[in-house]
Amino acid sequence: MTQSFGKNLKTTIFGSSHQSFIGVVMDDIKPGFEIDYEKLCTFMQRRAPGKSKYTTKRKEVDKPEFLSGVIDNKIVSKTIVGIIRNGDYLSKDYKNLIDVPRPSHADYTSLIKYGKDLDMNGSGPFSGRITAPLCLAGGIAKQIIEKKGIKIHARLKNIGGIEDRKISLLNPPMDELDKIKNKEIAVLDEKKEKEIRVLLEDVRGNLDSVGGICQVFATGVPKGLGDPNYDSFESRIAYLSYGVPAVRAVSFGDGLDSFKMRGSEHNDQFEIIDGKVRTKTNHAGGVVGGITNGEAVVFDLIFKPTASISLPQKSFSLKEKKEKELVIKGRHDPCLALRTPPIAESIMALTILDFLNDL
Secondary structure (H helix, E strand, O other): OOOEEOOOOEEEEEEOOOOOEEEEEEEOOOOOOEOOHHHHHHHHHOOOOOOOOOOOOOOOOOOOEEEEOEEOOEEOOOEEEEEEEOOOOOHHHHHHHHOOOOOOOOHHHHHHHHOOOOOOHHHHHHOHHHHHHHHHHHHHHHHHHHOOOOEEEEEEEEEOOEEOOOOOOOOOOHHHHHHOOOOOOOOOOHHHHHHHHHHHHHHHHOOOOOOEEEEEEEEOOOOOOOOOHHHOHHHHHHHHHOOOOOEEEEEEOOHHHHHHOOHHHHOOOEEEEOOEEEEOOOOOOOEEOOEEOOOOEEEEEEEOOOOOOOOOEEEEEOOOOEEEEEOOOOOOOOOHHHHOHHHHHHHHHHHHHHHHOOO
């Protein structure tokens, strides 16, 4: 089982959903940077559970603690270790799942792969809870690259089929995106926000769930990050993205809509502005041939509906080898995509910093 990523900045996530703590190791990070601890905590609270009536009722403080490599919020070592304590977990809600696996969860496949020894309480290492230490590392990375003039913001592009307003991929409204980052539902269009609230109330009332799309933007990204083929900027983003539970697709720029376009429409033609090469559009999302071109980097994370729903579902008994009906207990998000903007921002920040560490 691999829980590490990064080529120049090596990051390892450890722990599990219902263990006493989860954490992250960042290796080959450059000493000397002073972390804005309050800013880091605020960033992590955007992902934390129990902050909205539309998310799981599990409540976690999610306040990072540094065990090594950080003194008085200053990075003093090339390796830092941070943890987040788990407090509000109810393992008893998962006892019936030892015998009856949940549909669209890793209960059955983890048993095939690892047997019964892996701690699967709260979905163990397959839980969305592991994105908390990812955000710890990502929050630090984001602060570091902000000092280099790189800004990163995300929004909810679509929830359950309700689309937020269309915005420019060439010149994304970063100030507007910054203003919505702490909203319960991080969309720009207030009318769409109301529609999403109605949808979520309906879904929650019917014990069901919906998916969504999170869109993230980075401006000020240097030209030339990434290589062709298997070490491209996109492949690094995809590697981290598919480590996030419930991600079903990753797309850059116009992404999934590109196949509907003609080449004459999709090609990002060049122009010279004040002696600098720019593209007239940004359908590619700032990455061409696996290499950043200096325009805004834009990608979408497409999330499936939350698999944990309270409606009766068909499953089977591992012991009896016969079909059984399953009702999942516990506290779950009717739309887990709502808490994903800081996760997407973390993926972007860690990928950019990893490439910058090579320069």
